[in-house]
Structure formats: structure tokens, C-alpha cells
Amino acid sequence: MLLKELTEVYEKVRARSSKLEKITLVSELLRKTPSETLPLVCYMLRGKIFPDYSAQELRLGWSSIWDAIRAVTHVSEEDLRIAYNKFGDLGSAVELIFEQNPKISVSLVTEPLTVEECYNALLKIATLRGKESLRRKKTILMGLLNTSSPDEAKFIVKTITGEMRYGFKQGLLEEAIAEAFSVDVAVLRKAYMVRSDIGEVARIAKEQPETLKELSIVLGRPLRPMLAETADTLEEGFKRFDKALFEYKYDGARLSIHKNDDVVSIFTREAEEVSTSLPEIVEDIQKIPHSFIVDCEIIPFEHSPKAFQELIKRLRRKHRVEEFARKIPVKLYVFDLIYLDGTALIDTPLLKRRELLATAIQQPTERIEIAKCILTKSSAEARIMFQEALDLGFEGLMIKNPRSLYTPGKRGIEWLKLKPEAETLDLVVIAVEYGHGKRANLLSDYTFATRDRDGNLAPIAKAFGGLKDAEIEEMTEYFKGIAREQRGRTFIVEQKVVVELKFDEIQKSSLYAVGYALRFPRIKRIRWDLSVDEIDSIETVEKIYGRQKRSS
């Protein structure tokens, strides 16, 4: 299949505003896509070339993309910069550049680019390792761009920079697949939930639609975690669920653990396997009979919960693992059971799952506990638990519908999270600036962005307090490594560092285009566990603003 067929549909979809038309356009494309290419088309439409159960990422530095564009077109550094500043994304910049500027060299390959070739090339860029790999990645990209039309080049660059992820939405893709192969969208969604691979599911929908219903969880293949909405008050839970299940909200990292007989695999919420960095947890889990998948939170813990930063030193560690296991003890709180001895439990109500969890893990260890929970109708009881959580050093409470099913990857109202009053926002750093005085050589002033209504990043705050000196030094090095360009004392950086920001209040302001600003913002901590996809949007900012007004 030609890449052109895919990019043409993508352009049409972008130009339409009707959801139904978008779905129809994509479903027509999917219907004529050959079976073996179907998964690739699905991945590329979503802008992520790997299935969700894979932690692999398409990583190519911004400067490499920049160099590759300049190596294939007659464009000056200045003109490319102007184009980039016009759009704020390299994909749209390359489209304009390709329309206006000739290529430097003819391509020896005259056949048009196919989806398969493009996908294989991107896969290679993602997987090449070792010496020379950067040069080779860049050359592969040059080859792709050299044979691309402006539309195709935009599509390719946006896929690499991750901008494509804000293009065609996951939900629309599910509906398009269902329409293309005349399957029930609910069945398809369910199949995707258990498989974490939209490409595989699409292919099954095409080839054996009748088996879609029977798909189940694969032990050892990560599922996307079920997510929670923010609750404003304790009572919200009772209002929604009558009787609600309350759990402590732990301030750590979400993990899922798959145990298949003796084989234990521990995954982060991004599906990255971190088993080898947690040997003592693996060992304890191995002692538990049964095969299972549990959902849990891990925190650094020595007599009481320790700072989240400590955990960063343990997860993904490859060297001196044992030493750090002693230095930074951890505790695992298991709060859900998704699979037990051959049976998937995602359609089993939470309360029942909790019961099964208690029978599966009968002997908690010093390091592994079942998360405490209470089922109550009484807000007095819930309030006591909330206070208890805070006294113990936890983050707040989870409020769950006891009848809730486990829906991987969905953020629904079945689960709510409640934090104490002091609100924070998770925002992404888009620019960093040298400080003043003793911080004149350190990039200590950060500019943060939220996501506006169109899904674009928009600045909302600037802050320089909150981090320790050593952290600022570390971050200075880090930011220099992901800098896209320098403007005077400011670096524009890749949009990947998410920071939790404290502030006194949100104010209406004309300082930023979004119309709001934060009063006295300071950094609470860097959220290495969050990606730019998970930052708080302008809707959340407005919600907090509304609450502030009500309470004052």
C-alpha cells in the first residue's frame, strides 16, 4: 500500500469536522488495506508505531530531524527556523519547506514510498543501537524524506516527534475499525482492552471477526491501567455509588505484576518492564502460589513513606541493584486483581475482585501488603480514613464503585481520586532560562504549558523555586541535552519534562493566551512518571479556578 493513500486520508480527516465523516473516511481506507499491512496503518494513524504493550519508543533527537531536513533540501538554517517558529512543530515546517524548496539530490529510488517501507524504516530508527547508530538513523530519515512529497514528509516527521498522537484519536480509530469490518464497537473496544494492541485487534476484526469476542488477557503482556477522575469532595463518591469503597492513595509508581508460575514480570504504567530493578519484590511474589495479574502501587518506605524521588533511584536501575535495594527499601500495596489462574477478572465487580485478592495473597510480607480499604456509606468514617491517610504520609484517598468492572486504559467515573485542598497542576516544561546571581550559570527558571482546548500546548506559568540546588544542576544538564534551540539566555526544550506545580491560587490574567495565570507558582517535584500526554489541561485549570471562587 502506498504511503500516499494513507496521508491523503489523513489530510482529508483533518479537514473535516464531522466525527462521522472522519470515521467513514478511515474505515474506507482500512477496508482496502491488505491484512498484513492493517496493523501498521492502525499504528501509524495513531502516531505510535508500537502496540501499547510495548515500551519501545521511536526516539530520534530533534536536532537529528533538523539536520536530516537540511541535508535533503536547499533550505537555510534561518528559513527552517522561521518555518518552525511559524507553526511550532517540525512536521508542519517540513511540509512548507518541501513545498517551497527543491531537494538537494534526486533519489535513486524512483518507486513511490509504501506504508510497509516507511514503517520498516521507522522501526529501524527506533531499534538501532550502538556506535554509529545515530548517523545511521539520520541517514534512514534522509532516505524517507528524500522520496517524500510535502504531505508525506509532514506525516513522517510528525510521527517521529510524537505530534501525530494528537491527530486521529484512539476512540475514533476504534469506531472506524468497527465500521470497516462490521463488528460491534463495544466488542472491539473490549478486545483492545484485553490485548493492548489495536493493530492485532483490527486484523482479527478483518480476518476472523467471530473470534473477537473470545479474545482474552495474555499473561505477561502488559495491560493499560484503569484510571481515575479527580473528585472534589468525599461526598461525591456516595452521591455516585451509594456505598463506596475507599482506599489510601499512595504517592508512588503504579505497577502491574504478572506472575506465570515462577515467572514474574513487573511493568510500569508505560509498559516498561522493571523486574530486574526490583529483585526483592520478584522474590516475594514468587513465593505466592497461583498465577495472576495484580495492579499495585510501589512507594519508598522505611517505617513511613519516603519521598517519591527516592523511588526514581530504584526503578530501571541496571547497576548496583542489590546495594540500592538495601539503601532504599520499598513497599508494594496491591489493590486489584485482574487475572487469576486462567481466568480474566475484568468483568468481575471490584468487591468480588477484592475478595479473590485476599484469598490469592493470604500471607502479606513485610514488603507486600494488600492495600487497606473500607466499604462504607458513612462520610464520617470516610473522613476519618482520609485524615488517617494524610497522617500516615499518603497522598489522599481513592473512591471506587464497589461494582466497578476493570476497564484497562479508560479514565472513568467509576474510580475517583481525592487529594487534600492544596491543589497542584501537572504541567510540561517548554522553555528554561538561566537564573540570576549564584544561579546565573544554571537553567533554573522554567516556563510551563498546559493543553488548550484544541489540544495544543499553551504557556501558563513561569517558576523558579522549589527544587534543591543539586537537582537544578542535574536538570541543567538534562535540559541542555533536550534543547531545541537557544534564544539569548533561554532554551526551548523538547516537551517531555512534566512537573507538579504548587501555587497559591489561579487568577484570570491577560499575561498568557489561555487567560489564566498562577499566583506564586513553585515546583513541588518533577513527575518522571508522567508523560506530556498526561498533563493537566485548561479544563482542569478552569475547574480549580471555579472551586476557588466557590470556597472564597
Next chain:
Amino acid sequence: MFEAKIDAIVLRECIESITAVVDEGKLRIAEDGLKLRAVDPANVAMISFELKRDAFDDFHFEKGSDAEAANESPAATEVGIDFNKLQGILGIGGSDEVNLKLDEQAQKLFTRMGSLAYTVSLLDPASLRKEPKVPELEFPVQVIIKTDEFRRTIRAAEKIGDHIMLGVDGDEFYMEVEGDMDKLRLGLRKEQLIHLTPGTLHSLYSLDYVAAMSKGMSHADNITLNLGKDYPLQVDFEVADGKGKVSYLLAPRIESE
């Protein structure tokens, strides 16, 4: 089944001529020898490589019956090779002769140099690009030049600029580089060359590529340059004492104005 014995220097010469353009590729093994056609990842350069079986001291090839169904050509087998890695292994040296043995089932290539045995994993052919079509080209001008002379000029040119002009002006072949400050020009009359078709034309090429290619041709005495006006460059030369042929193709640079 493929098993062969070859002089270490000859094999190194061949591999070097390949890595000048590509890091990896699909090597076609047949009864009459080895063949490779591959395009560099940037689609700017291409190599056609051929090594006859009599370049080997020993050469056994038999098409496995089980592999037959999977391959298009019944008389050949295709294996994905990381030539960079192979070149590194040959660099260890220690022997005058290299034994090669292919295990298609295990997807391994066993290489043995004296007492040193090295097992190389083959690359999945599905991960490699398909063999490129060679564009149909006609070159009005042909120049045959001593390799040393060509390479010396390229080495000097690299110090000056990013691209190089190759051209013919009447009876003269010239190579010209212009940097920000300096300029280098080599002009050779017909009688200083082995062969020249007179004409008036020139093309511009990326010096990075020409320099890489010039490393790959270092063992050949002469090279043949096929030229046109703003046209690809084709360089032909022999390897393995005439028992192998290499042909490079390089896309020209197009000037913006």
C-alpha cells in the same frame, strides 16, 4: 548449503567495497558466486557487487530443498548480512585464509580464520530493504583514471569543501572543489588518463559519498567514471584480481538556483 574458503585479503577488499555504501544488505548466494545490489538508506548511492566463484579457493553451494519454497529464485539463496560487523571481524585477522559456512536453519554464518572461529547472526531479510531497481542510464562520457590519482584528489578535496564537481571540458577531465576560502582543481589531459571520451559537461556530487566510495575502491588499479550533465555518477572497478566487479551509482546534487 554454502561453504567456501577464500583469501583473507580478497574477502576484506570485497567487504570494504560494500561498506563504502551500505552497512547491511541481502547477499545472494548462487552456484556461480555471490551478488549484491543495495541502495544506501538515504537513497543517494547504490552498489552492484558481483564475485565469481573462482575468486574462492573452495566454493560449494547447494540449494536446500526446504528453503526452496520460501525463495523466489530456485537457484539462489538470500541472506541478510551486517557487512560492518563482518568487516570488523576480518579486521582481527590472524590468518591468510577465511572459511565461511552458512547455517540457514540457525540463521548463522560461521567464519573461521585459522584457530579463530566467529559466529555471525544473520539479519532478518524482512527487516532489510528490498533490492532496488537500477535506473536506466546512458552516460555520454567515460573516463578511466588511476585509482591513486583519484583518491589523492578526493583526500585533498575533503579538507576544502562539501561537494565536488566532476567534469570533462574538451580533452580534459577535471575535479573541482570550492570551499568558503579555498579552491582545488585537478585537470588531466587525455594523454594523462587511460581513457577519455571528449565532451563538455559536468555534475556536482556530495563529497561525503565520493570520499566513502573512494575508500571502497582502494585495491583497484584503475576505475572507470561514467559521467553526464547534472547526472548520476557511475564508478566501475574490479576486485579480487578481476574475478569480481563493483559498480557504484551516486545521485548528483541539484543546485538551487
